[in-house]
Amino acid sequence: MKTLRSITVLLFVTALISAQPAPMQGIPETLDLPTALRFAVENNFSIRQARERIKQQEGVVVEVKARAIPNVSAAGSYQLNDETLSQTFPTSDRAWNLSITASQTLFSGGGVRSAVKSSELSREAALLELKAVINDALLNVRVKFYDILLAKEKIKVQESNAELLRQQLKNATDRFDAGTVSAFEKLRAEVALANAQVPLITARNTHRLAIEALRQALGFVTSTSETLRKVPEFAGTLDFVPVTFELQASLDAARASRPELARLAKLVDARETSVTTAKANRYPGVSAYGGWQLRKGTTDALGDSRDGWLVGVQSQWNIFDGAATNGRVAQARSAVEQSRLGLNEQSFAIDVEVRRALSSLQEATELAEASQKVVAQAEESLRLANARYGAGTATQLDVLQSQVDLTTARTNQIQSFYSYNVAVAQVRKAVGLPDALLAN
DSSP, X not given: OHHHHHHHHHHHHHHXXXXXXXOOSSOOSEEOHHHHHHHHHHHOHHHHHHHHHHHHHHHXXXXXXXXXXXXXXXXXXXXXXXXXXXXXXXXXXXEXXXXXXXXXXXXXXXXXXXXXXXXXXXXXXXXXXXXXXHHHHHHHHHHHHHHHHHHHHHHHHHHHHHHHHHHHHHHHHHHHHHTSSOHHHHHHHHHHHHHHHHHHHHHHHHXXXXXXXXXXXXXXXXXXXXXXXXXXXXXXXXXXXXXXOOHHHHHHHHHHHOHHHHHXXXXXXXXXXXXXXXXXXXXOEEEEEEEEEEEOOSSSOGGGOEEEEEEEEEEEOOSOOTTHXXXXXXXXXXXHHHHHHHHHHHHHHHHHHHHHHHHHHHHHHHHHHHHHHHHHHHHHHHHHHHHHHHHTSSOHHHHHHHHHHHHHHHHHHXXXXXXXXXXXXXXXXXXXXXXXXXXX
């Protein structure tokens, strides 16, 4: 099952390599999260660079495999020279040569075969790197999209707060005109409304900055003078739907599914084969060759040229190279050990990442559950404060304090819902689950 899953992942990622970026036709009227994720898969700069690294590695595979198949070459020359330098009899002031030769490696001490295998393993590692880059990029897009939704909700909360304070100022003004309250209460209402503009302005600026951060995460670079100030309507809500993840199952899933670990395991295998490649220099290399050759004859006439076929075997053996091969083998073995240590370190880091993500999810869940109760209580508290103020049994300060409490409760609730959604996305990424878009 694990092998089948790995093959499926590689096929999916391979399909992404040949995909060309699909530019968004202008700024849409409405942008939802699935659309943003699909756009990022094709246009995010990190993903596009990872695709190019795969193409680069495929070129390395083709280059290395060329050593295992026959190589054909052609060579030719034509030379004019002083007759005193002639090496033919009778002497001549010209010479020419044309040859076509094919060669095939017969034995290389396993160096060619191990080099091919190492390059193929490195290509598979690049495919897994692309999967990891996609996971990171899509998590970043999700968080940036949630940032926009959070900023939108904060704007709504601050606008609602400002509207309530505006109504409070109207009531205070009417009562002041009627002579039932002092100018101090009217002034206090005016100050409260003025103070409410600061967080509203800040929330609107945060919303604008969040849009730019999402645009960068998407890789959306199209901008014209006609759409310079156009902003789409961002569709979506920060909902709270509790989910649970068991610690041991999450750790097991992360160790089995995280592409970072699979990539490092491939690199360990690739470097182990590189040891064989380094050792191959201890053995003689044997190759066969054959071809056809044309040479100048005894006269300068082209028809008098000599031609014929040739075939042979050649070998080269570095009997003593000053221990250079031993040095390369030592380097290759050290690279293997470094790769193993990197794999163990990454595995430990992922365990810690899973534990931290689950801890953050637990905190976010508890805060979200608590915030729901607080908002209901704060709304009821404000309703009672307004009723008591209308009946003359409460002060304006009581009403303003209840309004502040309600605004704080609503802000805390949307912040906790945001943190919960981000925490869920981080847990899914930590345990190696693909984004919901890719899972479907």
